[in-house]
Ligand SMILES: NC(=O)c1ccc[n+]([C@@H]2O[C@H](COP(=O)([O-])OP(=O)(O)OC[C@H]3O[C@@H](n4cnc5c(N)ncnc54)[C@H](O)[C@@H]3O)[C@@H](O)[C@H]2O)c1
């Protein structure tokens with residue numbers, strides 16, 4: 001047990017390396033990429049103290065060079081999910097009884113390993129496996145994950161410090177118990193930081209976890225697991241399995257010990273999971289915590305008083321960084337007619353300069369989309385727009401999957417505000433723009449508010465302060481992360497807690513105290529120092 005009331009090191013954001021020509025980090029990252037490309041690695045599942053291998057091997061390939069094999073992972077089945085649950089439950093008593101400062105030390109050490117000796121390896125795994133360029137990998141798989149770990153340790157202690165008041169002769173305390181059972185972390189392909197945060201946040205609060213990553217992000221998940229082990233996460237606390245989503249769901253959601261899910265991914269998958277949990281609610285020992293951050297149809301709204309160059313830059317970066325595969329990426333925009341020609345000219349100039357290709361060439365701003373299914377879906381949306389009388393491709397529109405899954409940054413101008421790509425999440429480098437008449441600001445805001453089921457991120461650009469005030473109020477429920485004169489992407493842990501409402505998730509704000517509170521069940525303890533020995537109220541006594 002703790003023998004002091006400890007303060008943890010104050011969390012600060014991990015500085016971003018530039019990887020500019022001539023820097024030592026650029027040379028180191030390029031050497032690491034070369035080394036990792038030259039290997040063919042073997043990736044087991046990690047269950048309890050075992051590295052589990054099967055006869056079912058799947059190849060891991062870079063999305064920008066899909067014929068090159070980086071390694072193979074061992075695909076498991078339902079029996080491995082059950083093994084992982086058993087291992088998590090077996091590890092639970094020791095882990096939940098370990099004094100909190102040791103949990104803190106382990107995850108602070110993981111952050112140091114990521115910011116130091118493992119930085120290049122984790123970045124290179126993300127660049128090769130998920131086709132992120134060096135800058136996008138750096139802000140994700142070096143900085144954001146280190147930030148999640150350090151800030152969460154600090155938030156954990158702030159939660160523990162929150163204690164009730166006590167009256168005379170009484171000491172009231174609250175202890176934050178981990179949940180009874182195990183937590184399921186189900187993680188997406190697009191952010192290594194999210195894949196790392198979803199199992200570690202509940203584990204930090206004393207829970208044990210079954211973690212299933214996306215099949216297209218196994219390479220970086222394996223490096224994360226190596227780091228967690230090196231940092232001292234005990235066997236069985238985080239169990240990593242590679243199985244199909246439905247196979248995992250079938251075992252997990254039928255287990256009486258299922259205590260919560262930490263999910264990030266698409267809205268449809270989350271809604272199905274919620275329904276399954278609801279149908280099985282009688283099977284569980286406690287009400288499972290359901291935390292899910294999901295899809296978006298994130299917007300940029302330009303007021304007629306905004307600056308065209310600023311908006312164009314917001315579109316180029318907000319829509320096309322990491323090929324538009326950020327849940328926060330701008331995928332629809334509303335531009336006033338008076339500014340449209342200027343905005344389009346600036347965007348077209350930007351896109352003419354953007355190079356598309358592999359991540360090993362550091363001059364490529366734009367890389368490949370994650371896999372063939374995604375490529376085909378995006379290519380088909382582009383073809384539909386080309387054929388539709390309600391849409392016009394005004395930039396990009398080319399695609400090619402012969403070497404990698406490359407879709408050029410594409411701008412669709414929608415003739416109708418409810419054209420399909422104004423409403424549905426595509427999750428790729430495609431933005432759809434609706435041009436509105438300058439005197440129809442109010443009507444356009446109504447359309448923006450009602451067009452999609454999502455409310456994740458949104459950005460407004462305006463020069464007039466009265467307009468800014470009006471837009472902030474009018475768009476209150478349209479985004480959980482709202483930006484004024486900035487792109488809608490790039491939230492930083494500790495600065496812009498992240499999550500959305502409506503169809504975009506439970507808005508439990510990843511990397512915040514709100515999120516960590518979902519992984520504990522408080523117990524209130526009242527201790528009386530001198531207990532009464534007479535049951536009678538004073539006023540009942542005779543004179
Ligand atoms: N709101 C956020 O913070 C946030 C952040 C990142 C990504 N996202 C969203 O994630 C999506 C992109 O990620 P993705 O393609 O990996 O999402 P996805 O929903 O396809 O997959 C997420 C995870 O769920 C698993 N899965 C898929 N189908 C399943 C099923 N039927 N049963 C159980 N598990 C299943 C996948 O294998 C993966 O591990 C986008 O919709 C994006 O907006 C949201």
Ligand SMILES: N[C@@H](CCC=O)C(=O)O
Pocket residue numbers: 190191325326327328488489490491492498
């Ligand atoms: N922190 C990231 C989250 C992206 C989700 O996929 C952003 O704000 O862009």
